[in-house]
Amino acid sequence: ITGTLSTGWKQRLALGCALIHEPGLVFLDEPTGGVDPVSRRNFWDLIYDLSRSGVTVLVTTHYMDEAEHCHTIGFIYNGKLIALGTPENLKKTKMRGQILQVECAPLLPALEAIKDVPEVIEAAMHGAGLHVVVEDIARDTPVVRQALKRADVRVEAITPVEPALEDIFVSLVEAQSR
Template sequence: MRNLTKKFGDFTAVNNVSFDIREGEIFGFLGPNGSGKTTVIRMLIGLITPTSGSGKVLGYDIVKESEKIRLNVGYMSQKFSLYEELTVEENLDFYAGVYLVPKDVLRQRKKEILEMADLVGREDYITSTLSGGWKQRLALGCAIIHNPRFLFLDEPTGGVDPVARRQFWDLIYRLSEKGVTIMVTTHYMDEAEHCNTIGFIHYGNLLALDTPGNLKRQKMRGHIVEIKCDRLMDSLELLKTVPFVIDAAVYGAGLHTVVEDAGRYLGDIRRLLEGAGINVHSAKHVKPSLEDVFVFLVEEKSRDKVSTEIK
């Protein structure tokens, strides 16, 4: 992708985004709902036309050769694009027809997919009766029935339980090991740890692009202090007023506070909160998570925007 932009009237959904995805890697595209992830995918597979910029998928131009792209990639949308009234096997047969799978290889492909998705013995189940996890696996099977070299997964684990999420990622790993290139969008930061490369997008702008390890090592300014305490929101508001606190946010059942030097300010944070009558259970220096990095980048972008507007 080079300088890819999509506008809907006066609204810019994707703003001048550029990146490469290497063959065989798992590329994670992260961002909150409405950040532009799905719009990027829909441009890459030719479902919508970019306002400006360019891109190629498997060597095919996203504007001029979109039909060739759609026949050679797999796409699993946010909502499982299955026909609920059809059986498992009928859904596979339908998508095999859409992707022009030759009849002489279809039987073998269905056998491989049913085994991969652990759906053997469920071929005659009506799709609407399947659990979320089974539907998820079936939707993936339909997306790869034609053995694509590139697979687009748009928030594929939304709405399924943690066990189903883990099982689904096991399937993604297996496909990647076979050489399939995978672009997966998610807003689950723990899933991003499984990706080779991560792109952070926020309100259509690409904030960062690197490996999970490099993002955590290079994109954070300062140290993270993890705090477990009572009156979480009162503590958060108090910490945000302190000059040496770069940023603070709720993290799980506690707080993550960004400071320039954890060794120097750890004691000051505890004394500050306890002085306000807040019971502090623990305060310690921890390594940043991808969620910390993303929050920091978003806040930094907001600060830069405010600074520019003031100027």
């Protein structure tokens, strides 16, 4: 009968089975995969409660916004641990460069226009804009703006932003790939 349950209910059932014996250590592999936003929040409330009660919880997730709330994060790429630390420590020590949030249109031509700019360390789509990594925001922002202008890209705003865990992970993977 469990085979007919939705993914969300299967996840709930699996979590209940994992906790029924009140273990001191719980491994959760993608516990919120396939669940609706309300259930996702409820899962994390339960995970936080477990942690506060002394249970060690190891979670794998592709959702970097979820990882932001963990005490310690390990980034794994190609089967290798490439970084380990608190979210704050990873943001302070593992980001190469500074990030510009570029709101512009059209996105694909913008991305192509700045990828070859020497001052740009890396660039990627991020939501409805771009995250552009440069070494020095004050020096490199005008260079990025000029490259976009030459490509006939309309720039709404270029704003410095703090790195998110996703930015850190992408930066580390890019460095591994080079």
